Amino acid sequence: MASAQELSDFLSSIEQRAFKQAVYAVRDDDAALDIVQDAMIKLAEKYSDRPAGELPLVFTRILQNRIHDWFRRQKVRNAWVTLFSSMGKKSEENDDFDPLEQLSAPDDSQIHQDGSQKMEQSQLLQALESEISKLPVRQREAFLMRYWDELSITDTAKAMNCSEGSVKTHCSRATQSLAKALKLKGITL
């Protein structure tokens, strides 16, 4: 059974990675934060009595399920919104809405760091994240679990509830797609 300290250390080690993975999937920071929080609470509530070694796999599976649940809810919500918007008149325009208020201020924490190298790395990362977001869901899941979470093919197959052969196929296709897309942008890793 994982101790409270082990659980805390584990959550601390994966929370940021889990957030980014959720962002790649749902493309919304707030929704991604909600998903990660739900997944962490679920893990702590239901599975914290598991051995510490099992936590990564269990958490990965919970996170993926939460992301899938989010897409299901969005699908239902969009269906209702579409229905009502087509039945009713156009929603009233909000005169107070200012698009400038929606723009987030740039993060100043990187200003004092090495300029050109940081910029290059940032662009590289941005391009990679953009292409990862465009991958089909299963390919993205397999790619991130295999290389970022460093799960074995067997564990990835368990987390994705599919065969090991499928994991290899998804992973291979994801890698090929990403490499091609980055190559078109003149990027090689």
Added chain:
Amino acid sequence: MNRAKHDNLTSTEADRFGRASAALLRQGVQNLPANIKDRLYAARMKALSVSKAQKVPVHSNVLATHAGNWSSHSSPLWDSVRWAAPVAFLVLGLYGIAQWQQDSRINDIAQVDAALLTDDVPPDAYADSGFLSFLKNGPLSDSDSDSDSLDPSHR
């Protein structure tokens, strides 16, 4: 066909590409905005507060005296008494109330019987419809309806 084959990465190359991508992604995670990190920290604290590991199981209530010598270890007998006593008290209370109500009802009836038997008017008179209509419509009905008006000596 050949071009497509040439563009595809070999297994080793694909593996290397995957690891390089993961390394880049890991570096990117370090630069998350502070507000996101704060919210993730708050989420982690919330999760830890509900974890099973935080909940210490309590097997018995221990009094904080003399290093726990007066611990109230719960025996099966004590456990059964603890919930049976209030139930027994409730049942006895209900039985007592029922008895008291029955006694008071009997007393009321006895008082009425005694009043009828000790009255100057015989009890049979109250069963006579003529007497009742006399009481209702007769000259005594308008006067004070105290017990003296029924006294035969006043007639």
